[in-house]
Amino acid sequence: MTTETLIWLIPLPPLLAFFLIVLFTNKSKALSHTIGVGAAALSFIGSMVVFVRALGVEHLGESPFESAVNWLPTGDTWFRIGVLIDPLGAAVLFFVAITILMIFLYSVGYHNYGQPAGDHDVKGLPPHGATITDEHGHKHVVPSVEPMYSRFFAFLGLFAFGMYTLVVSDNLLTLFVGWEIMGLCSYLLIGFWYGKPSARDAAVKAFMTTRIGDVFMLLGIAFLYSATGTLTFREIFTEETLHALASTPAWFGMTTSGFIALLLFIGTVGKSAQWPLHVWLPDAMEGPTPVSAMIHAATMVSAGVYAVIRMFPLLTADYTGHGLTVTMSIVAFIGAFTALFAATIAVAQNDIKRVLAYSTISQLGYMIAALGIGAYVAAAFHLITHAFFKALLFLGSGSVIHGMEHGVLHTGNHHVDPQDMYNMGGLRKKMPITFWTFLIGGFALAGFPLVTAGFWSKDEILADAFGHGHLAVFVTLAIAAFLTAFYTMRQITLTFLGEPRTEEAKHAQETPWTMTTPLIVLAFFAVTYGWVGIPEHFPLLGGLVPNWFHEFVGSTLAEHPEAIEFNPIPLLTSIGVAGGGLILGWLYYRNVKSVSEDKFQIPLLKNKYYFDEAYNFLFVKPAYWFAENIVYKFLDKGVIDGILHAFGPFTQGTGSALRNYIDLPVINRAIGDGSAEITYWFGGKLRAIQTGRVQQYLMLALVTFIVIGAALYFFVLA
């Protein structure tokens, strides 16, 4: 099979799985998950084959795998869609395939496959556990299987299809198709337990918030298509086209390329949950944990960053190397600001998944900031390492929650929140695999020097920011990095170290192999993936292994980015903030016994700077008020229907006026009745001469004869 054919086929198995499960196998849990995991495995194998073949191609950047077909007729030409795997695509495909497969596998265990159906479980709510009686007659409460198990795999399949479509697309339109399909899936999966009002509202919030970005992106796509006549990446990224775009002014003092890039970037702000559209992502934790991993690591949020990396030549088309363009400044600002802003919130969160959610927002901010200052290889590198360790952390937190739920079922005290870190503690002994892998993931997130992947990628961003003189970005990101290390250690300390704080934590249990295997695999990459991108000039280690990532992904664009000179300041900074944050986090939180002792529970941070409340007050409520009162009640019902209804009385008024003033008095009375009356009156008068006497008649005839004769004589003859 040619590589191109294979690339076309990669997205299809999960889509097929979606349809098969929805239409046919949804009654059988075993069949459904076999199809789901099998489809993910097929796509995985296909992706790996493509990846390996891509590695074997010299100058893949100039001659990538590509193939396209006619899709939409547009006047005299066709809009073509197709697939493209260039170095960037291959690198992204690699991590997407691995994380997706791991998440599928993990979901089997997470949804308690093999456990009995729950006693009171209903569709649309999380399972509550089942009572079983063992051979001694003792009753135990054990986890129960998810009632909508098959549906979960169907949705996950569709989600995977969306992501694969996005990655292999050679044009912006099918990228957008994949992008939106993921939007739908995140809606369906965040609202998977739709019976919970909180989950239902979170789903709508996620869809609507990202849609704000999407409509701007759609406008950007329309603009780009109008200006260049194509949406295919490799046709846009030609010298002439980019130059033409960069030299045509658009609105607001920006060039066309800058303006389009900004519109497209707003789409990313929504999808990658950047300030000010970040509000949906923490609420997205309402979904089952594999979904959180799917959305926050492997697919959706990565898609946002991926799109900007893809459109990087457009973003920098009018960049001359001196002073960032308007669009790049906006991108860099939003990224750096979000990185810091979200990190501060994460410090005050107690829900294990919410901490990770804010850390995701913050880390995505790093990538966006890197793109804003032109460091696209660093951004891509961090995108991939982050995908590995964040998927690991989410799945790890899911494992922790699962273990805690076990404890909750054991004690039967359902008031204990299994996601609150202050209910945990000491889990390292109960859940060793989860602990060690989580530790690796956490250290990678914090950027623990040298051994973790997160260190290398984060260091590269900091080095780029410093090396190119973007000091504000550098300082902001460094402070954020410190906070990241701090809250990560806080999380690890509260969850795993010390002694159990609750009875439930004492009875937590390690999760089954389907859940721990993905953790181990992802932990492997969370460490080793950093080694493929060690800078050449790094002291001691540099040059031992080639900086493969830089060479490979850097060759995506015709212009090969230069490796920056080594400078000890960013390196020492990144070691300092990571180490310092970790140590301080441990020192402080190992002594914190309960939430009341936590000095960082600052209301402003805990309430996420009140963004939800502000948006609700400023946008959501006014929008509904406007729709209901202004558009519907005032305009439609009041003004427009008012005018229409006025026609009724008007017509009726005219009608009755015609009747009362014309018909009745004039026509009926005056003309109709009047003529009769006049006749009657004449009749009455004339009756006087109708006496019946012949003499009188003769007399009358004589008089008439004389009068007429006289008249004739007088007028005619004379």
Add this chain to the structure above:
Amino acid sequence: MNFIATHLLSTILFFPAVAALVMLFLPKDETKLHKWFALGASLVPFVLSLVLWFNFDPAQPGYQFEEMYTWYAAIGSSLHLGVDGLSLSMVLLTTLLTPIAILASFSINDRTKAYMILFLFLETGMLGVFMALDLLIFFVFWEVGLVPMYFLINQWGSANRNYASMKFMIYTMGGSLGLLLAVQLLGVLFKTYDLQVITEQWATYTAPIGGIPASTFKAVAFWAFVIAFAVKVPLWPFHTWLPDAHTEAPTAGSMILAGVLLKLGAYGFLRLVLPLYPEEAKYFAGALAFLAVAAIVFGAFGSYAQTDFKRLVAYSSVNHMGFVVLGIAAAAYAAGTADAHIALNGAILQMFNHGLSAAGMFFLVGVIYERTHTRNLEELGGLFPLVPVYGGILIFTSMASLGLPGLNGFISEFLVVRGAFGVGVNSVPVMAIYTAVAMLGLLFTGAYILKGIKKVLHGPMNEHWAHGEHKLTEINAREVIVMVPLMVLILWIGLYPAWILDVINKAVVVLF
């Protein structure tokens, strides 16, 4: 067979009417017979229009399958029929939706004979508009369609049906008065009503008429046409008949209303307004685009404000049809450019797509209404576990309506946005602003669709529908069969639109 081959259009056109006449002689109480007879009778035109579709040659410009019969020789009007890519797609939509709507009406047991007869007459009325190549014939069929629909709403509608049917009838007829006058004018002027002849001469006509300059006359006649069609589309602010009529009509009536009748207005714009008044259309395109954007935005907000499920769907038609007119306005601005072609491709495909998704949505509202006898969103809620299959279908169709990529609505909306924005970038900057404002409508399309799903399917289950006599039953096989063709087409057009878009595109390139 030979007769049908040479009289394909007239056979498709009059078969339903003839079948309706035959139905008059069926016994009154055989409800089942009425339904099956009407279904069978409506399937014949569908099959024939498939024959039409496959024998149609998109590459050949102009009208095909033309037929001409003397009708009213004294005033130069004849029964002239013909189709091109534009009307062909509408004919197919009509003959497809009619059997589906009749199948959807199988739950009706009240005076089925009259009901089905009206439906078949309605089909002939609608098809006549799409096939007519004679202005007078166009107008006759245009008005003929109103009568059955009036009775369907008035006799089989829900509580407020008298008001709604009256509003529908008077509003649409009132809107057409100017059209009738303008058509008469053209007939008197050219001694014929033949569309092709008039199109050729009227667009370039400059001599004063009765002492009034042709340009003034044309401008007035242009608005006479536009208002008639704008009421039907409906364009803001002529839209308020629609929520009432759609909401009160019986389910199948709403399906046809939204699915086909609204397209008559948009079709009028494309077949008559743009070709007959290219200058005026260009001159007034800004106003048209403004009203279209108002329809898109206010339609979305209007829908978002509803608490009645059916009304919510009804308002969504205002929102979606706004995109059709936006595309038409953009094309009027920049006729002959690639941007215009793309915009019109989008507009026409949007007509077809909206026909599928709106008919589907109204049917699904009907399914739930038949079981619960309420359309109030506050009284529903959390029904997903009770009706999982229905829920899946509802989400699918809602997503088509929302314009989710991968389904049909996205393709057409994207093309309209692309075309309109392209006109904005390449010729008339104000179109870019209109398109950008329309995005607000697109955003709120999401809001009202999600509101519908949230209030019906999601959230805590309303226990009222879970037990006892109120227990909600799952969508049945007949109802699924109604939805399947719609869903297949929605997905098919979403994934591979070229099969229909190519036919539309070739016609658009020739016409505009």
